[in-house]
Amino acid sequence: MSNLEVKKEAFGRLLMIMDELREKCPWDMKQTMESLRHLSIEETFELSDAIMQGDMSEIKKELGDVLLHIVFYARIASESGSFDISEVIDSLCEKLIRRHPHIYGDTQVANEEEVKSNWEKIKMQEGNRSALSGVPRSLPAMIKALRIQEKARGVGFDWEQPEQVWEKVIEELNEFKMEVEKENNQRMEEEFGDLLFALINFSRFKNINPEDALEKTNRKFIHRFTHLEEEAAKAGKKLEDMTLAEMDVYWNQAKSIPMK
Numbered sequence: 001m002s003n004l005e006v007k008k009e010a011f012g013r014l015l016m017i018m019d020e021l022r023e024k025c026p027w028d029m030k031q032t033m034e035s036l037r038h039l040s041i042e043e044t045f046e047l048s049d050a051i052m053q054g055d056m057s058e059i060k061k062e063l064g065d066v067l068l069h070i071v072f073y074a075r076i077a078s079e080s081g082s083f084d085i086s087e088v089i090d091s092l093c094e095k096l097i098r099r100h101p102h103i104y105g106d107t108q109v110a111n112e113e114e115v116k117s118n119w120e121k122i123k124m125q126e127g128n129r130s131a132l133s134g135v136p137r138s139l140p141a142m143i144k145a146l147r148i149q150e151k152a153r154g155v156g157f158d159w160e161q162p163e164q165v166w167e168k169v170i171e172e173l174n175e176f177k178m179e180v181e182k183e184n185n186q187r188m189e190e191e192f193g194d195l196l197f198a199l200i201n202f203s204r205f206k207n208i209n210p211e212d213a214l215e216k217t218n219r220k221f222i223h224r225f226t227h228l229e230e231e232a233a234k235a236g237k238k239l240e241d242m243t244l245a246e247m248d249v250y251w252n253q254a255k256s257i258p259m260k
Contacts, residue, residue: 018075047063047065101122102115121154131151142210146200149201168201176192228251232247
């Protein structure tokens with residue numbers, strides 16, 4: 001049996017199990033797209049955690065959970081005659097072929113940026129009214145900012161050099177400082193948002209994913225703070241009774257301890 005046949009058999013088995021669960025399991029029979037939605041979001045975040053940890057075994061497991069939800073939604077839709085899993089896959093295949101004319105057509109591209117630019121132009125030809133229309137409104141703000149910037153770049157609206165973006169960061173930082181000095185809360189919030197947007201823009205030019213970067217810092221802080229709590233407890237101390245200098249001793253110790 002070829003590798004492709006093995007994959008087809010595995011996918012067919014999943015579809016058969018999904019059909020049986022939907023027809024026989026009380027819990028699965030009761031589910032709707034709406035009831036699954038929050039669970040799907042949770043599974044996506046669990047996959048994200050596994051990827052950040054670099055745990056391939058866990059990534060495999062979480063990918064399976066995400067795939068289950070995709071198959072589940074398609075099965076529910078098939079019951080009303082809306083669509084089935086084959087239509088989902090065929091639609092995806094057609095979109096991939098249509099948006100990769102450099103592979104399935106005569107278009108020539110020189111690099112990744114031209115591929116992304118073509119992708120956005122093709123989306124506009126497909127009927128999208130705005131280059132930004134594909135950005136989900138419910139995306140977390142940082143990821144949304146990055147996607148907005150990437151999509152704007154796809155149609156040619158972008159800075160030319162990272163130095164220009166860095167100048168914008170400094171400009172926004174100074175404007176934020178001015179509002180802080182004036183203690184104008186509404187303007188502070190606005191300028192802080194502009195500063196974050198500019199920093200995300202700069203990170204994009206330096207090929208840094210801002211969401212990943214911040215999450216790594218979150219994990220680093222948790223690692224060091226947890227060490228601080230544990231060591232303080234061993235010494236019979238409470239954090240609220242310790243000075244910052246005392247806490248810094250444990251904090252600095254944590255810097256040399258590898259993260260799990």
